[in-house]
């Protein structure tokens with residue numbers, strides 16, 4: 001699973017050699033398109049979440065100061081990094097819980113040049129398990145913080161939740177593609193590219 005997390009993206013040159021025999025289908029995500037989808041999803045989430053926030057908490061008093069802006073920016077940056085780490089961890093947890101993939105088969109990392117974070121396993125997983133693992137971070141680092149933000153009336157957390165929901169755009173795109181295939185078919189994640197190999201099973 002590869003997630004766009006911000007920054008500039010450049011197309012990666014060179015070739016990758018695959019030694020798996022003939023997948024039935026390959027699901028691929030265009031990273032440039034994903035960047036746009038991610039930005040729109042973030043903006044949409046911001047509007048929706050702030051709408052709910054205004055209805056529930058009616059925060060009509062604002063006080064801006066250099067100190068408060070600095071504090072919010074610092075909190076946001078720390079929170080963003082922490083939630084991205086958690087987002088990737090929850091993909092791994094999904095592989096473990098839903099596909100019984102062993103921890104040692106997994107890899108996680110960040111490619112700052114490409115502006116992506118990734119969590120992957122070299123194990124075959126069922127389509128149903130992969131779809132659950134794809135959406136687990138959206139629920140736990142997007143929806144849960146959003147609900148929490150509204151409950152504790154925190155705009156910083158609300159903005160963070162919107163960014164993390166936007167950051168799940170790639171996961172949604174993969175999910176939609178995988179919906180087209182039967183649940184028991186097997187999926188293998190590409191360790192380097194936003195690509196999934198789909199294998200037909202009986």
Ligand SMILES: [Zn+2]
Nearest residue numbers: 001003137171
């Ligand atoms: Zn993800």
